[in-house]
Amino acid sequence: MTQKQDLLRETLSLYLSKWKFILFCVIVALALGYVNLRYATYQYQANATIKIKDDKSQNKLPELSALQNYGLFKTDANNVLDEIEIIKSRELIEKVVRDLKFNIKFYVEGRVQDHEVYAKAPLSLSFNVADSILSKIDTTYNVKINSAQDFYFSGVDKNGKFNDADAKLEKFGAPINIGFGELIITPNIGKYATKIGANIKIKIIPVKKATFDYKTKLITETKENSSIIKLSINDEVPDKAEIFLNQLIQEYNQDAINDKQLVVKTTSDFINNRLEIVSQELGIVDLTAETVQRTNKIADISTQATIALQSESQNETQVIATENQIQLIEYMAEYLEENDDASSTLPANVGIADNTVDQITRRHNELVLERNRILKNSSEINPIVVNLTNQINALKQNLKESLSNIKNSNQITLSNLYEENEKIRSQIFSTPRKTREFRDVKRQQDIKEALYLYLLQKREESAISFGVSSPNAKIVDPAYASPIPVKPKKALIMLAALIFGLAVPIGLIYVFHLLDFKVHSIEDVKRVVDLPYIGDIPKTKSSGAGIVKKTDYSPKAEAFRMIRTNLEFFLHHVKNRGRVIFITSTTSKEGKSHTSLNLAASLSFADKKTLIIESDIRVPKLSKYLHVKNDTGLTNFITDTSLSVEDVIFKADEKNENLFVLPSGSIPPNPAELLLSDRVDILFKSVIKDFDYIIVDTAAVGLVTDTLLLTKYADLFIYVVKAGYLDKRRLDVLETMHKDKKLPNLTVLINNMVHKKGYGYGYGKEKSARKKGFIKL
Numbered sequence: 103m104t105q106k107q108d109l110l111r112e113t114l115s116l117y118l119s120k121w122k123f124i125l126f127c128v129i130v131a132l133a134l135g136y137v138n139l140r141y142a143t144y145q146y147q148a149n150a151t152i153k154i155k156d157d158k159s160q161n162k163l164p165e166l167s168a169l170q171n172y173g174l175f176k177t178d179a180n181n182v183l184d185e186i187e188i189i190k191s192r193e194l195i196e197k198v199v200r201d202l203k204f205n206i207k208f209y210v211e212g213r214v215q216d217h218e219v220y221a222k223a224p225l226s227l228s229f230n231v232a233d234s235i236l237s238k239i240d241t242t243y244n245v246k247i248n249s250a251q252d253f254y255f256s257g258v259d260k261n262g263k264f265n266d267a268d269a270k271l272e273k274f275g276a277p278i279n280i281g282f283g284e285l286i287i288t289p290n291i292g293k294y295a296t297k298i299g300a301n302i303k304i305k306i307i308p309v310k311k312a313t314f315d316y317k318t319k320l321i322t323e324t325k326e327n328s329s330i331i332k333l334s335i336n337d338e339v340p341d342k343a344e345i346f347l348n349q350l351i352q353e354y355n356q357d358a359i360n361d362k363q364l365v366v367k368t369t370s371d372f373i374n375n376r377l378e379i380v381s382q383e384l385g386i387v388d389l390t391a392e393t394v395q396r397t398n399k400i401a402d403i404s405t406q407a408t409i410a411l412q413s414e415s416q417n418e419t420q421v422i423a424t425e426n427q428i429q430l431i432e433y434m435a436e437y438l439e440e441n442d443d444a445s446s447t448l449p450a451n452v453g454i455a456d457n458t459v460d461q462i463t464r465r466h467n468e469l470v471l472e473r474n475r476i477l478k479n480s481s482e483i484n485p486i487v488v489n490l491t492n493q494i495n496a497l498k499q500n501l502k503e504s505l506s507n508i509k510n511s512n513q514i515t516l517s518n519l520y521e522e523n524e525k526i527r528s529q530i531f532s533t534p535r536k537t538r539e540f541r542d543v544k545r546q547q548d549i550k551e552a553l554y555l556y557l558l559q560k561r562e563e564s565a566i567s568f569g570v571s572s573p574n575a576k577i578v579d580p581a582y583a584s585p586i587p588v589k590p591k592k593a594l595i596m597l598a599a600l601i602f603g604l605a606v607p608i609g610l611i612y613v614f615h616l617l618d619f620k621v622h623s624i625e626d627v628k629r630v631v632d633l634p635y636i637g638d639i640p641k642t643k644s645s646g647a648g649i650v651k652k653t654d655y656s657p658k659a660e661a662f663r664m665i666r667t668n669l670e671f672f673l674h675h676v677k678n679r680g681r682v683i684f685i686t687s688t689t690s691k692e693g694k695s696h697t698s699l700n701l702a703a704s705l706s707f708a709d710k711k712t713l714i715i716e717s718d719i720r721v722p723k724l725s726k727y728l729h730v731k732n733d734t735g736l737t738n739f740i741t742d743t744s745l746s747v748e749d750v751i752f753k754a755d756e757k758n759e760n761l762f763v764l765p766s767g768s769i770p771p772n773p774a775e776l777l778l779s780d781r782v783d784i785l786f787k788s789v790i791k792d793f794d795y796i797i798v799d800t801a802a803v804g805l806v807t808d809t810l811l812l813t814k815y816a817d818l819f820i821y822v823v824k825a826g827y828l829d830k831r832r833l834d835v836l837e838t839m840h841k842d843k844k845l846p847n848l849t850v851l852i853n854n855m856v857h858k859k860g861y862g863y864g865y866g867k868e869k870s871a872r873k874k875g876f877i878k879l
Contacts, residue, residue, distance in 0.1 A: 243280075359574075
């Protein structure tokens with residue numbers, strides 16, 4: 103649990119150390135979000151609600167309702183989805199766009215950006231050009247108000263920009279030649295303040311493009327088994343969105359009314375056609391009756407036949423009604439044969455005394471209207487259209503069979519009536535032949551007259567129905583646009599900017615940290631190997647060795663004093679002789695020589711006689727830092743037995759009586775073999791008697807084995823790790839040395855350490871105080 107807490111603490115510390123960068127990114131992101139909101143085009147939403155009237159489920163035959171649940175006749179009782187497709191149809195939306203002239207837009211110049219106006223359009227345009235041409239135009243014009251009487255008019259160039267030099271001064275109300283026709287511009291006084299010098303941009307787009315835009319923006323919503331439809335649309339101008347929805351609903355209702363009136367018109371045409379035929383037949387029958395009466399001089403029927411004639415009259419009434427039904431059935435059958443396609447409606451309520459025929463006719467007309475409306479935005483191969491066509495054909499076949507059955511039944515009834523009539527006539531033996539002839543003509547006259555009066559009545563009913571057709575949708579809520587924009591959402595944009603401003607720097611810090619394989623602190627070392635920590639050397643701006651001074655209060659000098667103090671805890675077991683401290687690292691340029699020199703200097707300032715041995719005989723650097731000649735040194739002592747230890751030890755600084763150095767000497771061809779010499783043992787046995795501390799600057803253990811040849815002389819190993827330089831993956835060398843116990847009494851020192859603000863135990867304050875004279879040296 104402690105490791106997790108340490109990891110969390112280190113992670114938080116990493117991000118908190120970069121708080122200025124994170125805050126800067128957040129401020130920039132919020133500023134960008136504000137600028138985006140400042141120059142964004144706001145969208146407003148208008149909503150409307152309608153209810154679809156469903157009259158199709160009324161007066162359905164039970165057999166047809168059962169048939170619709172199977173096969174090709176299967177339909178959804180709720181036709182709301184079909185109505186939604188009609189509302190969103192391109193044809194209907196295009197009609198709205200044309201009626202409202204949405205293909206022409208006015209943009210008024212603002213302080214930040216141009217904004218569109220519609221109801222308060224500052225100008226009125228009148229085009230002297232065909233609508234078919236105007237509907238395809240895609241161009242932009244600029245009008246700059248010069249005075250109350252004139253303005254500057256210009257178009258766009260090839261790059262889509264306005265050229266003020268090409269602007270022409272035009273008069274309000276005068277025709278302007280625009281290439282494809284003429285344009286007359288007049289100001290709309292009172293609708294918008296057209297100030298002098300104001301720029302008004304007129305943008306004309308193709309009707310099809312405007313239709314596509316509004317079709318894409320139109321959103322419809324409905325719930326299952328509900329006839330309520332919610333319509334919504336987003337637009338830059340709130341009143342424009344409201345007007346569009348209201349006009350769309352109006353056009354939809356008008357389209358439905360037109361469909362209903364089509365059925366009524368078909369019925370009226372059928373009745374008028376039949377009226378002409380019956381009127382001609384009735385005139386012929388009347389003329390025949392007149393001729394019979396005139397020829398036979400018939401004025402009245404004999405009283406003796408009154409009783410028999412009453413019976414005959416009743417029978418003839420039934421004959422008339424039956425023949426009337428047969429005649430209507432024949433008319434209907436003839437009409438079915440002439441209009442056998444699936445797009446033709448049938449005359450309704452023509453007078454056939456059978457409810458089945460009326461219900462089939464009504465259902466047939468509903469399906470034809472629904473099929474024709476869907477075909478406006480579809481094709482004949484649409485499964486829904488095929489389904490409706492099959493239903494229509496089935497209904498026509500069912501109607502034909504019903505008419506045939508009814509006709510046969512009426513013919514049987516008529517035959518029976520004729521037989522009964524013959525019986526009655528035989529009883530009237532005293533009735534003159536002339537009277538019977540007149541009655542025959544009279545009967546035909548009555549039939550035609552009754553049929554004529556019946557058709558006149560139906561024509562009046564059709565005319566009334568034509569005038570009272572009801573709309574298909576009831577408006578529940580008219581269109582209303584909210585004054586609050588729906589896009590862009592200010593809170594959401596600023597929240598996104600805040601999150602973006604936090605995510606980007608945190609993500610960058612995380613990625614850089616993830617890709618950073620350098621050691622930066624002792625925690626990075628301890629994750630690999632747990633070793634005693636002797637201290638760290640802060641990063642300084644100065645380059646080179648940078649030897650600390652006796653009166654030095656810099657953070658680096660204090661750090662070496664801290665390490666000097668910690669040495670007492672690690673070397674308390676070494677008494678009565680000099681303490682040998684080996685300083686090594688994984689690779690070169692980690693600061694071994696720098697650490698050796700400064701640690702030795704710090705020890706010498708504490709009145710400890712200190713010797714620095716430059717044992718890195720491959721790449722010696724220490725002698726260069728001390729400006730000591732390297733002609734005679736360690737290698738010379740090993741190879742030349744005539745040299746004593748005192749011959750190769752020199753004073754490191756004339757001002758420091760306690761600091762001495764044993765340089766590396768000449769660079770040998772076989773350094774590893776040279777360090778195995780017995781002269782090395784003689785050297786260490788001698789120096790531990792004469793010096794309090796022996797600091798050995800060794801070679802990097804990750805590069806050569808020279809240091810491992812001398813480990814038996816070490817009382818303490820200081821392993822220097824340079825922060826921001828050594829790859830963490832190279833710490834396996836340190837882990838191996840510790841695991842195999844190749845380096846005795848091993849400790850870790852972090853060099854080039856970057857501390858947070860406030861670190862230094864008051865170094866800066868002490869130095870400042872010293873400068874002011876509060877601390878006497």
